[in-house]
Amino acid sequence: MRWFRAYPVLSFLLLLPGCGIIGGGEDKPETAASPFGPGGVPQHLRAGGGSAIKPGGNTSPEVVKAIQNYNPDELVWTDPDDPDAELPELDGLLTAPKQKGPWWDSETEALRESKRTGKPLLIWFTDSVRSTACKSLSANLLTRSDFEAWASENTVRLVVDQSVKGKNIDDTTSKVLYSRDLKKKYNASGYPSLHVLAPSGEVIGRYKSYRSGQEDFLWGQLKQGVSLAQQRQKSWKASLEKKGYRDWSNESGRVIFAKLAAYKEGQIILVEPDGLRVRTHEKNLSAGDRVWIQQQKEKRGIR
Known part of the structure; x- marks a missing residue:
């Protein structure tokens, strides 16, 4: 090496x-603007019930700092102490088995999958044992077949469960602390809380609290957030393409x-x-x- x-x-x-990009495909033609806004969501589904969708406006301080200081020409290598260390094979990464179930439990892996696929990241902060609202949201929306189909097609999903269990006491403690750190990092208050991030890591929207009967309202907001995240992804990717990045397959x-x-x-x-x-x-x-x-x-x- x-x-x-x-x-x-x-x-x-x-x-x-x-x-130019070889093998990357051509952009799809722009479709006519929806009378309901960029997400195609009626106004009554976009009013209230979560953070206002404003690209960049809901970004956590940590992510804001990372974006402001981002310089792809000043990269941290896989192992800065040993640049000649064995590197992972591309085929191994591209064909590696996915996570168990539809939700990732590792922020690092979920963010990387989001960047690789270009799909926005949907983070679900939950307390699956103690929160009645979280259980209700799971049953009434997040495990529904129509939501599963939409989410699989349009997002990468990450679950952050405060009631996560490990293999032993130490492992459980480590995972609980990890969940708390992520909750603090993304400024997630209360349970349940759903966040939509662009693949660049920018927080596009936060949606907290849930009551039975609000699932279609919440889903409409998620669709709008994902639509805006996809738009942000296009501009982020275009800026990196100017610096030499491209799609490889x-x-x-x-x-x-x-x-x-x-x-x-x-x-x-x-x-x-x-x-x-x-x-x-x-x-x-x-x-x-x-x-x-x-x-x-x-x-x-x-x-």
Whole structure:
């Protein structure tokens, strides 16, 4: 792996203007604006009952600071103390089994999945044992088949349960403290509380409290928040594409949004916006990605 220190041959490729995305597909044509706003949600479903949907306006202080200080050219590598440490294989990440059930329980993994898929993150803060409202919300909305179908298609879901149980006392204590830290980080007050985040990590909306009979009202608000998060994702992604990031995929079609960090004799290192590095060989990439690499090599006289 030490050759990567001496051969960042194509690390500059994506920084040049005019480098289009190969194999990434074309944008879908814009549809006519809905008379009910960007989320297609009637006004009576958007009034009250949660935080006002204002991109950036509901972002936690930690996320605001991270966004303001974000610089993809100053990345934290997978292991800063050992840059030559073995890196995970791209195919392993793209084909890794998903979480058990529809909800992730790791914020790190859920955020990464949100970035990779481009789907907004839906966080559910709950107390599944002591909160009657949480139990009611789960039964009346979150476990309904129509909601499951919508959420699977449009979001990545993360559950933060204050009543989580571990394998033993120490594990349970650790998980409870982890849940409390996330609740504080995202400024989640009370249970239940639902948050919608853009894949960039920006909090788009917070929706707290629930009463039986409000499930359609709440779902309408979630749809609006997800719609706005998708819009924010487009601008976030476009800003990183100017800095060299693009969609990469393997033959199975799974996509990773990353920048080429190093190349030598077909061996490749990619780096994601959060600093995670992965390695692969160009033969494992999609046909479109292989064509793109060949074009860049030809432009620079590299065989």
